[in-house]
Amino acid sequence: MSSNSNVSGFVECECRVPQTAQIWTSWMPDNPGRRFLACKNYKKGGCGFFSWYDPQMCARSKAIIPGLLRGRNQLESEVVKVKKENRKMKKENRKVKMLIVITWIL
Structure with missing residues (x-):
């Protein structure tokens, strides 16, 4: 690659x-x-x-860099998951707020 x-x-x-x-x-x-x-x-x-x-590159760099890249890729993947979950939670939060408003009106 x-x-x-x-x-x-x-x-x-x-x-x-x-x-x-x-x-x-x-x-x-x-x-x-x-x-x-x-x-x-x-x-x-x-x-x-x-x-x-x-x-x-020296042997140490060749040994360390791939691990750092894997770690970075895992973190980026987790960020994507957290952002997706955050959007989902915001949507649920809006639904709950609407239910609260409706119950106060009734």
């Missing part, structure tokens, strides 16, 4: 179209967060051009 930083490299890939090489970020376990140059059409197969932009 990788992401594109939308920053054009100063290198042309083998497609020979100016500014087709872009900087991407690897999120694979062996190279988490490590950037590389690849064809702009990398995700579609592209021309196969590839070159590391960043030096290799």
